[in-house]
Amino acid sequence: MIRLVTFDLDNTLWETDNTIRRAESEMRAVFSRRVPDFSDRFDFHATQALREQVIADTPEIAHDVSRLRTEVLFRAARECGCSEDDARAYAEEAFDVFLDARHRISYLDGALDLLKTLKPRYILVSLTNGNADFLRLGLDRFFSFGFTAADVGAMKPHRAMFDAALEQAGIAASNAVHVGDQPIDDVQGAKDVGMHTIWFNPQGAKDPVGASAQVSRLREIPRAIARLED
Numbered sequence: 001m002i003r004l005v006t007f008d009l010d011n012t013l014w015e016t017d018n019t020i021r022r023a024e025s026e027m028r029a030v031f032s033r034r035v036p037d038f039s040d041r042f043d044f045h046a047t048q049a050l051r052e053q054v055i056a057d058t059p060e061i062a063h064d065v066s067r068l069r070t071e072v073l074f075r076a077a078r079e080c081g082c083s084e085d086d087a088r089a090y091a092e093e094a095f096d097v098f099l100d101a102r103h104r105i106s107y108l109d110g111a112l113d114l115l116k117t118l119k120p121r122y123i124l125v126s127l128t129n130g131n132a133d134f135l136r137l138g139l140d141r142f143f144s145f146g147f148t149a150a151d152v153g154a155m156k157p158h159r160a161m162f163d164a165a166l167e168q169a170g171i172a173a174s175n176a177v178h179v180g181d182q183p184i185d186d187v188q189g190a191k192d193v194g195m196h197t198i199w200f201n202p203q204g205a206k207d208p209v210g211a212s213a214q215v216s217r218l219r220e221i222p223r224a225i226a227r228l229e230d
Helices: 017-034 044-057 065-079 084-102 111-118 160-169 183-192 218-229
Strands: 004-007 123-128 145-148 176-180 196-200 213-215
Touching (some): 017 084, 065 084, 111 218, 176 183, 176 218, 183 196
Parallel strands (some): 004 123, 004 176
């Protein structure tokens, strides 16, 4: 019997790619006003190279996308000649702009109706590698709790996030199902801890890992869970 349903967030319950691009654009605009040389010195490729360097220098923060993004901005400001204090302040200001924008989301069709339908029957939990905050979005009316990669110290498909959810819910993996759009991070990761899996696969791609079920539309998920229970 399924008692726990865990959900990935980005690109599972809402569209993420355009949201992140818009958030990055707003962030860069604010940061460039504080650090005028930034736009000339750090285009997309230079920023990516700096990000890779930060990960190489501080691998212990690679799983924490918020700390990583802030550190990249800090180092960029320092390379543009800002003092350490100014660089830190500008980085944090710009990141706050990013974080606000990344929470201005567009839910996928049926997402909120899905959560409303499932809430009376199951414990619902959010599990994300990103920095979307279900509390900030008011989704605590559906989710009992949630974990991010920053919370547990590792990104999916590492088992830490799945184990944390199972432990806090007090439910065995065989009585839980994870829903997500990524075949490795979501499906393989949950499968490895013994959970059932539902791959949200709107493009109809070939399943590389063997999900318990696949859906192309969110509204199909309650029926998919019912089939798993049968």
